[in-house]
Amino acid sequence: MAELTQLQTLLDRSAELDAADALAAFRSRFHIPTVDGRPALYFCGNSLGLQPKGTHDEVLQELADWQRLGVEGHFHAQSPWFSAHRTVTNAMARVVGALPHEVVMMNSLTVNLHLMLVSFYRPTAERFRILLAGHEFPSDRYALETHVRSMGLDPTETLLELHPHPGSHTLTTEQILAAIDDVGTSLALVMFSGVHYYTGQYFNIPAITQAAHRVGAVAGFDLAHAAGNVNLHLHDWGVDFAVWCTYKYLNAGPGGVGGTFVHERHGNNADLPRYGGWWGNAEATRFTMDHAFVPTAGADGWQLSNAPILPLAALRASLAVFDEAGMDAIGTKREALTSYLVDVLDAVLTGVGGVHIITPRNAAERGAQISLSFDHDGKAVFDALRLRGVVADWRTPSVIRLAPAPLYNTFADVAALGKQLHAVVAKEVS
Ligand SMILES: Cc1ncc(COP(=O)(O)O)c(C=O)c1O
Structure with a gap:
């Protein structure tokens, strides 16, 4: 295992990396959960992303509109419910590199x-x-x-x-x-x-x-x-x-509305077999209550049901943050953050047997996740980390997944994780 002084030099670099981080200010846009009264070392954005501070007001606006307007909210809410699914398509399309009519947010x-x-x-x-x-x-x-x-x-x-x-x-x-x-x-x-x-x-x-x-x-x-x-x-x-789904890196909340992309060369093909529902029917005839299904153009034509307004509001709040940050900056930080995490893990695990990074070491071949595989004692390490304020996840049979999310994780988080892991492996890995 690395000597603490050698490891400390690497961990100390986190301050300079955070100072140079173009996205550093975005952390304050999120609620960071606490463990025992202290901010968690949250490395679980690949499972459930954190809540943007803007989500609260965006969701409450829908509840207020419902309170005030009842059914009239379909056309007179701040974001009219009739077309609510379209309020997120442009921003979502930018995130996945699609044309707006190729994306629809629906179901799960x-x-x-x-x-x-x-x-x-x-x-x-x-x-x-x-x-x-x-x-x-x-x-x-x-x-x-x-x-x-x-x-x-x-x-x-x-x-x-x-x-x-x-x-x-x-x-x-x-x-x-x-x-x-x-x-x-x-x-x-x-x-x-x-x-x-x-x-x-x-x-x-x-x-x-x-x-x-x-x-x-x-x-x-x-x-x-x-x-x-x-x-x-x-x-x-x-x-x-x-x-x-939108509840992981997209931070749209538990059970968030799902996303679908249909390339435009298929989107207008009304002959493609599909399961239909009224919300996928052409808007002009959606309320005529006819019985012939005429799919609306593009990915919207795969909708079945009227849109889930509260999850869409949460997604709208989250995508506003993505629009501000931009996927290019998120990608740059993701590479830097995961590379630093790999360096820290390598240093902590020097001389420790039976623990391997199974995620590609080439930053271009991975997302914001590093998976540590254990030949033995992995679950004990995971449990001990949890007691020390690290929120990650355990995936059977043998992996701890660590996901530093560029929008809210810092290099200091990675350094603190390294310090906790150093203490834990000394005790738990035989
Ligand atoms: C890779 C992958 N596919 C599918 C799912 C299932 O998603 P849902 O429950 O939203 O259908 C998950 C959930 O974590 C997942 O990680």
Whole structure:
């Protein structure tokens, strides 16, 4: 383990890094939770992002409008409820690199994934396979498996999970592209995450999309850990569809409204099969109560129900912060913050056996998360860190995920985490 003086020199650098941080002022825009009366060392923005201070007033405004206006709020609220979903599309589109009509905020991630599968997974006898990363987030796996089953197909023949080479924790881009080529004409859909929830690996979305298209397959992405985290260009990359949640890096609150991207080359295709609902029907005839479904243009045409006003208000408040900060500045700080965290972890773990960073060391291949894998004693380390005010998360079987979020985490947070981890591993790792 590193000598404290050597480690201290590295930890002391945090002051100069914070002083040079262009986003430093943004921390004051968030409520920082406390542990035992002191601000938490919060490294869990990949699970639940913190509350922007603007959220309170934005949500209360909706409650006030409801109180004051009742049903009239649909047209006379400060943000009229009838078109509330559109109040967030421009800002959300900027975050994911889309055109506004390619984005709609609705439902939740897993629901949206099923809706996208209805439209974009159209298996035939020859082309029916789905390629995904191994050890993917369970909800995606469940969605794919049950969806495939509901179409009368056998998931064991349909779902192809790609695992890292022995001894490695992450997939290489070459490996993914080769797998796509191998499956070739039987591949219907490549369904990958943008950033893998367990390892923090940021996959090469444009290369995967191009490879999928080359063999005639559709490319869809789960951006739960990518939206608001890494710089995305979904439109330019030609991604077919994507889904994400907003309660992680997007700070829109627990159970926040989900997001969906449908590339414009599909958005106006009324012939695409889809599950319909009245809010996806053309606005002009939405209230005529006709019985013929005419989808509205763009991603909005995939809506089912009237929009969730309170979650949308929370998202609006959060996206205002993203608009001010900009994804470029967030990306620059993310790289600096995670690189500093890797240096600190390396120093703390020098000479400590059985603990490995499994996230790519190349900053361009990761999001704002570093995953530490333990051969043993990991849960004890995690529990001890929690008692010392570190809020991170434990993912079975063996990983502590540490996510420094550029909008509110500081380099001093990382240094303080390093100090606590140094104390804990001395006791807990045998
Ligand atoms: C990668 C990934 N996919 C899917 C989900 C499920 O999201 P939801 O509960 O919003 O459907 C999560 C939730 O954490 C996730 O991390």
